[in-house]
Amino acid sequence: MNKFLSAILLLLFSLQLCAERLSENRVIDFKNSNTHTLQYKHMLTNTGILVDDNNIHKKTLLADRILSIFYNNTKNRNVCEDVPFIKQIAIGTCSGVLLKPNLVATAGHCVDKNIFSKTWFFNYQNGDNLALKKGYKVQRVIFKNFELIRSGYSFERNTINRQRQKIGVGPLPPDMHDYSNYRDIALLELEAEVEGYIAFNINFTPFFSGRKAISVGYPLGLSLKQNTNGTLKEMASPYYMTTNIETLQGNSGGPLFDVETGDLIAITVNQGFNSTFGLRKNERCYGFKPHLMVDKDVAHSSGHMTLAQVKQYIFDSP
Template sequence: MKFILLIALVLSSYSHASVKAIYGEDDRLEYSEVSLEYKRLGDATGAMIAKSKLSLQGTSYYFSTKTLGEEMMGNQFRNGYLCSDEAFHSQQTLSTCSGFLVSSNRLLTAGHCITGKKACSNYLWSFGLSESKMREGKIHRDSVYSCKRVIKRSSGKRDYALIELDRSVVGVTPLRISKKSLKKGEKLFTIGHPSNLPLKFAMNGRVEEISGESFKTNLDTFAGNSGSPVLLTKSREVVGILVRGSLDYVKDLSRGCFVANRCERVRSNADCMGESVFNLEYLK
């Protein structure tokens, strides 16, 4: 993953610490496509939004943003653009990072999402920001939260930030952090904002490799998923924070436009090294 901006790469330049990819079939689902149990987990998953993208008018924050196709045109790709038949091409983009509630007024995200002296004050948070909500072009001010303070932040191997919001998020159940030790092969899913899109659920992942304070998965994630909760399919408990991964997009040479990087399996080539997750067993 990169620090949450959409990737600006050409075919010959793949290496970047914060990009991601698709493994096998694209398993991403909309909020409207999942069960009520999963929806409740999505309601506790936050979108980190730059204040500059929102305009408070009366009781709502209004926004006018580019679609994914528009966002990835021009300076996002050198000499290229996103193929028009790519998934979510016409959906709006808004967020920068993802995060998730661990109490009524505290959330976890990736540490590299919260950098600089104004990282707390320059961003707002909204939860359960689905595609249908994005279509409205506004968010009620009661559903927008500011960062009161960064309680703790770490980068590098322990890539996380714990944030206190300005007030409690009412009517939402925070996610539970697992207390068990992770095992290779366990099934996983994640929730967040790939490519800064509305909320998506990436299903059917698994633990591929455990190495010290991180582990790798084959979840279908992209830049914008930084800070997403990674949960055990069986218990619905959080075991990690998504922080980086393989290349997001590659050029389709036959058409001249860019498509999602598809990996048949983790480590199949240099651009498919798996999605890296900070293991919450090491949260301190």
Template sequence: MRLILVSLLISINLSFAVIYGEDNRIDYVHMANDTQNLANSSVAIIPKNKLKLIGDYFYAQAKSVGEVLKLCESEPFIHQPQLANCSGVLVGDDKVLTAAHCIDKKSIHRTQNDYYIVFGYVKNQEGIVKAFHKSQVFTLKKELYYNFDPTFKDPVDLAIYQLDRASGRSPVKINYNIDKNESLFVLGYPMGIPLKFADDAEILSFSNKSFRHHLDTFSVNSGSPLFNAHNELIGIHVRGTGLNSDRTSDNCNIWGRGDSSKDYGEANTLKVIKNIL
């Protein structure tokens, strides 16, 4: 079974990721208070051409995920915008951790200079945030760490970037030691829509550099932080298997469903970056 990077750096039709069992993704507005606090350290990596600065605000310019994926009207989140290209998390006042493949150093359109780092891309009590104050939007000033092998001989797929200024937000707490039996949850932007929480998963298999899981993740969840039950960051989601969407007899698509006997998501452990942070 081939591994597929779960960001929009490759064609949506070729990107793989899935739902396992019931779809338990929820929006920021429905998260518990402690999870919302963690979510405030989550970042969306958004192409600069999808945000337009007018005055003090950046305004979103994006189609809905339902339009892009041709989702059936009965599917959740279909009217939400597809804005982000990857996920990430704040690990220092001015440092962001993500999947390395989210930034393509050899591409003329996907370098660190082509993206904004955005806080607060969520659905809150007022609705979906589509305008971001300048204080929420950052650029990537400097690459601090980059490790990605496209052949997957080395499973590490992590990058750390310094922001153009201090964020003024609290970074997440990191636990470099993983309990193989602990429960997991993820915060990220599946298919580029506003931040989602998903849980009800455990570590399936484990090595010193990565572990597999059955969290509901899709393309653009690349770089998503995975937390344990103590709200500690223990991994970064980097790839997975399974289709983003499945065709129905009604000539529309539904969110992809995975086969738990063969499909999985994969995350990197964080010991490799311990001395950098």
């Protein structure tokens, strides 16, 4: 083995050791949200799940759905038996939060041409039958803005990836991210006012590093869940901030609340750049797992849009 290749392998080994030292060594940690787990009732009553009308009467278990959420090809893939909530029904696509009795904020990427063929349900608890629960249709899209994060590779990252390719190792992810034009938020007017809506305060300029926050929503389309408490981490643009709270697909559009005051401070729009679901080689099954991280490669666990860019629309709506 030549000296150059040996040096590259040594570098890769060093990166792995660094990643192991910086690993958070944790898995997704959700728990059911109800009056016993949340201090503020509006976190329950005002948090909605978006469901395709064709799925309302279905009883699809997470065990039957989870692989299709993460992989296009599910053949020969088995779910690990210890995946949480595996026996619960999972049929939602996104989360949202009521700002007024008939006004929902959600992620922009949750709103497409089929939005009028979907229904919102609020405070959907495990065991609820959506076919018997009152749902709310969208009357109009008041506002939608969806612009992607621009990502790229530095010269150093490109150099490393070329060497990784030569020895048959997969590439490292992009290490340059531009959030300046990133937008992902929508406001929807419902056909009727939601029963049980509770008014609450919105903090339009919520950021200070270390503020304690809690994410509420419907991860993977499950019933209402909350995360363990986390903190605000960084303000990446005037409208976008990050936290160390882990979220999943289905949390998109769900509210981020201030733990102490109960104020709404943002909506969840992405789960960061690191998957926490994948193959456990030793167990030969797919599930949630601790993931190794190199500090500069992991910008955050979750991303959130503040409500500042839609403030005018909120106050102008009836």
